[in-house]
Amino acid sequence: MEQIDHSVEFCVVGGGLAGMCAAITAARHGVKTLLMHERPVLGGNASSEVRMWVCGTPRCLETGIVEEIRLENLYRNNDPNYSVWDSILYEKVRFQENLTLLLNCSCQELELDGARIKSIRGYQQTTQQFHRVEAKFFADCSGDSILAPLSGAEFRVGRESKQEFGEQLAQEQADTKTMGLSCIIQGRETDSPKKFIPPKWAYCYPDEESLPPRGHQFCRTQNYWYLELGGDRDSIRDTEEIRDELLKIAFGLWDHIKNHGDHGADNWSLDWVGFWPGKRESRRYVGDHILSEKEILSGAAFEDAVAYGGWPVDDHHPGGFNHFGPANIHISVPAPYTIPLRSLYSRNVPNLFCAGRNISTTHVALSSSRVMATCAILGQAAGTAAYYAVREKCASNREAAQKYFKEIQQTLLDDDCYIPGIRREISEVCRKAELKARRGDAEPLRNGIDRALKEAENCWTCQVGDTVEYTLDEAAEIHEIKIVFDSDLSRDHLNMVSNYTLAGETYAPPATLVTAFHIEADGEEIFRTEENHQRFVVIPWGKKAKQLKLVIDALGENKDTAKIFRFDFN
Numbered sequence: 013m014e015q016i017d018h019s020v021e022f023c024v025v026g027g028g029l030a031g032m033c034a035a036i037t038a039a040r041h042g043v044k045t046l047l048m049h050e051r052p053v054l055g056g057n058a059s060s061e062v063r064m065w066v067c068g069t070p071r072c073l074e075t076g077i078v079e080e081i082r083l084e085n086l087y088r089n090n091d092p093n094y095s096v097w098d099s100i101l102y103e104k105v106r107f108q109e110n111l112t113l114l115l116n117c118s119c120q121e122l123e124l125d126g127a128r129i130k131s132i133r134g135y136q137q138t139t140q141q142f143h144r145v146e147a148k149f150f151a152d153c154s155g156d157s158i159l160a161p162l163s164g165a166e167f168r169v170g171r172e173s174k175q176e177f178g179e180q181l182a183q184e185q186a187d188t189k190t191m192g193l194s195c196i197i198q199g200r201e202t203d204s205p206k207k208f209i210p211p212k213w214a215y216c217y218p219d220e221e222s223l224p225p226r227g228h229q230f231c232r233t234q235n236y237w238y239l240e241l242g243g244d245r246d247s248i249r250d251t252e253e254i255r256d257e258l259l260k261i262a263f264g265l266w267d268h269i270k271n272h273g274d275h276g277a278d279n280w281s282l283d284w285v286g287f288w289p290g291k292r293e294s295r296r297y298v299g300d301h302i303l304s305e306k307e308i309l310s311g312a313a314f315e316d317a318v319a320y321g322g323w324p325v326d327d328h329h330p331g332g333f334n335h336f337g338p339a340n341i342h343i344s345v346p347a348p349y350t351i352p353l354r355s356l357y358s359r360n361v362p363n364l365f366c367a368g369r370n371i372s373t374t375h376v377a378l379s380s381s382r383v384m385a386t387c388a389i390l391g392q393a394a395g396t397a398a399y400y401a402v403r404e405k406c407a408s409n410r411e412a413a414q415k416y417f418k419e420i421q422q423t424l425l426d427d428d429c430y431i432p433g434i435r436r437e438i439s440e441v442c443r444k445a446e447l448k449a450r451r452g453d454a455e456p457l458r459n460g461i462d463r464a465l466k467e468a469e470n471c472w473t474c475q476v477g478d479t480v481e482y483t484l485d486e487a488a489e490i491h492e493i494k495i496v497f498d499s500d501l502s503r504d505h506l507n508m509v510s511n512y513t514l515a516g517e518t519y520a521p522p523a524t525l526v527t528a529f530h531i532e533a534d535g536e537e538i539f540r541t542e543e544n545h546q547r548f549v550v551i552p553w554g555k556k557a558k559q560l561k562l563v564i565d566a567l568g569e570n571k572d573t574a575k576i577f578r579f580d581f582n
Contacts (some may be wrong), residue, residue: 013135013140013142014141014142015141015142015144016142016143017143017144017146018112018143018145018146019145019146019147020046020112020147021038021043021044021045021147021148021402022043022044022045022147022150022151022395022398022399022402023045023046023047023048023132023145023147023149023150024038024045024046024047024048024150024151024153024395025049025119025132025150025151025152025153025159026048026056026152026153026154026155026368027047027048027049027055027056027105027113027115027153028055028056028058028153028155028368028387029055029056029058029066029081029368029384029385029387029388029391030056030153030367030369030384030387030388030390030391030394031047031049031056031154031367031391032047032054032055032077032104032105032388032391033076033077033078033367033391033392033395034151034153034367034391034392034398035047035108035111035395036104036105036108036395037077037391037392037395037396037399038110038395038398038399038402039108039109039110039111040108040109041403041423042110042399043399043402043403044110045110045112046111046112046113046114046145047105047111047112047113047114048114048117048119048132048134048143048145049113049114049116049117050116050118050119050134051115051116051288052115052116052138053098053101053102053115054098054101054102054105054115055097055101056155056384057290057291058384058507059097059098059101060094060095060097060098061286061287062196062286062288062289063094063196063198063235063284063286063508063510064194064196064235064237064290065235065384065506065508065510066384066507067323067385068321068323068383068384068385068388068389069320069321069322069323069348069385069386070322070323071501071504072322072502073385073499073501073502073503074320074386074388074429074430075389075428075429075430075462075463075501075547075548076388076389076392076424076427076428076429076430076548077104077388077392077429078385078388078389078392079428079499079501079547079548080546080547081100081101081104082505082507083499083521083522083545083546083547084100084104084545084546085097085100085507085508085519086505086520086521086522086545087520087521087545088100089519090518090519090520091518091519092508092509092517092519094508097507097508114136114143115138116136116137116139117136117137117143118135118136119132119133119154119159119162120133120134121133122159122162122163124163124164127164127361127362128362128363129150129163129361129363129364130146131144131145131146132144132145132159132162148401148402149363149364149398149401149402149409150363150364150365151364151365151366151391151394151398152297152365152370153368153370153391153394154368155291155294155369156248156291156294156295156370157294157295157296157297157366157370159361159364160297160358160370161295163358163364164360164361165297165298165358165360165361165364166297166298166358166359167295167296167297167298167370168296168298169188169190169294169295169296170186170187170189170190170375171183171186171187171375171376172186172375172376173186176374177302177305177374178304178305178306179304179305179374181305181325181376182305182374182376188246189243189244189330190242190247190292190293190294190375191240191243191292191293191327191328191330191379192240192241192242192243192247192254192292192330192332193241193242193254193255193290193291193292194236194238194239194240194258194286194292195239195259195261195262195285195286195287195288195289195290196235196236196237196239196285196286197236197239197265197266197282197285197286198235198284198511198512199230199266199277199282199283199511199512200280200281200282200283200511201279201280201511201512201513201514202279202281202514203279203514204279205278205279206281207270208266208267208270208271208282210263210264210266210267213260214260214263214264214267215260215261215264216264216267217264217268217272218268218272219272220273222268223265223268224333224334224336224339225336226238226333226339228268228269228275229275230277230280231511233506233510234510234511235510236262236265236510238332238333238339239258239261239265239333240258240328240332240339241254241257241258241261241332241333241334242254242289243293243329243330243331243332244330247293247294248294248295251289251291255288255289258289259285259287261333262286263285266282279514283512292328292369292382293375293378294370295370296369296370296372296375296378297357297358297366297371297372298358298359298360298372299355299359299366299372300354300357300359301314301352301354301355302355302372302373303351303352303355303371303373303374303381304373304374304376304377305325305374305376305377307377308321308345308349308381309325309343309345309346309349311345311346311347311348311349312349312350313349313350313432313433314351314352314354315352316352316353316354316417316421317351317352317353317421317431317432317433317434318350318352318356318390318393318396318397318420318421318424318431319350319351319386319389319390319393319429319431320348320349320350320351320386320389320430320431320432321345321351321380321381321386322345322347322348322380323345323380323381323382323383323386324342324343324344324345324380325341325342325343325376325379326340326341326342326379326380326383327375327376328340328379345380348432350431350432350433351371351390351393353393353417353420354372355371355372355373356371356372356390356393356394356397357394357397357409359372362407362408362409362410363401363408363409364409365398365409366394367387367390367391367393367394367395368387368390369381369382369387371390389429392424392427393420393424393429396424396429397416400412400416400419400420400423404416421434422436422437425460425462426494428462428496428548430462435460436460436462437460438460439581441484441488441581441582442458442482442580442581443458444484445482445483445485446483447480447481447482448480448483449472449474449478449479449480449481450477450478450479451473451474451475451478452472452473452474453472454480454579456468456469456470456471456472457471457472457480457577457578457579457580458578458579458580461577462496462577462578463496463501463577464575464577469575470577471498471576471577472575472579473573473574473575474526474564474573474574474575474576475567475573475574476564476565476566476567477564479562479563480561480562480576481559481560481561482559482560482561482581483558483559484557484558484559487534487556487558488557488558489554489555489556490533490554490555490556490557490560490581490582491552491553491554491581491582492550492553492581492582493531493550493579493580493581494548494549494550494551494578494580494582495529495548495549495551495562495576495578496547496548496549496576496577496578496579497524497525497526497546497547497548497549497574497575497576497577498522498524498547498574498575498576498577499521499522499524499525499546499547500522500524503522521545521568522568523570524571524575525544525546525547525568526544526566526567526574527543527544527545527566527567527568528540528541528542528565528566529541529544529563529564529565529566530563530565531551531560531561531562531563532559532560532561532563533553533555533560533561534557534558538551538553539553540565542565542566562576562579
């Protein structure tokens with residue numbers, strides 16, 4: 013078979029949201045990057061192949077690239093369709109400068125140079141070619157951590173004992189059990205009765221007593237996540253057998269809904285069944301820090317924080333669907349907790365980062381940090397760390413993390429990737445300029461906090477026709493202008509639907525956004541848009557000016573005012 017050789021600075025394995033954000037981030041900062049993904053579509057558990065929601069911190073949505081993707085989907089995918097969602101994920105990677113995408117390419121081999129990874133090799137099924145990739149730094153965002161057994165990186169599987177980390181929610185004795193895998197199903201409502209004939213190999217559930225007490229009513233948020241098995245088996249090695257059992261359960265459950273008892277499903281048809289199981293847990297890397305229960309329940313604030321989580325401790329029983337007791341424990345965390353950079357790399361493979369559900373955590377901490385919006389900002393953090401590792405010619409991931417974590421934090425914040433408790437630094441030229449608005453106090457636009465918090469709104473409130481402007485003592489070169497609008501980060505947003513009702517559901521960008529605005533420099537218009545649908549807008553310019561003005565031209569539907577969190581430049 014033909015082999016194609018690639019030489020890059022940063023190689024990411026795994027194209028779920030974590031891997032996508034890691035690769036996009038590094039590439040946007042000028043790092044020559046390659047993303048290898050074994051599936052035909054991007055997104056991992058969020059893709060059309062699995063169809064799990066992109067969840068994160070409730071009422072405190074994650075920003076950065078994941079919010080950029082969610083807003084693009086709301087703008088373009090008005091009648092929510094998974095093919096459109098897949099296409100949005102695809103274009104974000106495929107058309108990103110400095111980024112090479114290898115789809116349908118499964119990493120199989122790895123070459124070491126001492127303890128460092130020198131290259132990886134994957135087989136691309138569609139072309140029947142091998143691809144060998146040399147890189148200075150790698151990131152494993154594959155979920156199952158394929159680079160760990162290939163490289164000899166330390167990893168953990170299963171549940172720790174209470175004693176090891178002092179975790180009250182842990183087991184008395186450590187074991188290798190995990191959370192399970194799920195094959196999700198989706199229904200579609202029609203205007204006439206539809207019958208369902210189950211396959212002969214499906215399980216039969218003739219009454220409610222034959223099913224675990226999970227509930228299977230139709231509603232907007234019923235995505236049948238509890239069709240789960242495999243936590244009491246090997247969640248990697250036994251995946252094929254687990255999938256077979258899940259399909260028997262999935263078709264059997266739909267048979268029960270349609271043919272056994274009154275579930276109000278006469279006009280419903282089975283629209284889709286996932287044949288690729290969504291996985292919650294397998295290998296976890298061991299980094300310089302292992303995030304644990306006490307840190308997420310106390311709302312920990314780490315000096316080297318690069319991301320945050322806030323999903324509840326949501327630990328699924330390893331028996332899954334076969335367990336007739338509670339499906340999971342569900343404990344809310346008191347506040348968003350931060351996640352340290354030291355949990356995002358291998359402690360014994362010096363050029364290997366990690367992001368996603370495979371970061372350095374205990375099993376209990378994983379039950380919160382594993383959700384995909386959290387994984388996405390972990391990916392953006394890992395990609396930013398890799399950028400500094402390459403730019404500063406660091407000998408290891410650890411060197412980059414120890415020497416440059418403050419710079420990594422500031423770059424994340426500058427890219428609108430929020431980190432609790434850390435304020436974004438304002439450029440000197442922007443800080444010294446005079447700032448005034450036609451209406452209200454404009455100072456929050458350069459206070460370095462780009463979202464509403466409990467203690468402060470951190471915004472300038474504007475109406476159509478309002479202006480805000482900077483005036484410098486003398487003309488200076490303005491490289492980039494950056495604006496952060498209000499995308500309603502407390503909104504209850506699911507990136508896609510779980511079932512298709514006859515009435516349907518329409519997606520649109522949040523009405524809180526400013527929809528049209530323009531920029532003037534020294535009285536001359538330099539930028540205008542009539543259809544803004546993003547929170548974070550970056551306008552490259554590269555010319556000198558003494559005065560810079562933002563003019564508000566239109567707001568969201570039925571809105572009289574809007575909030576803006578940032579307007580500055582460097």
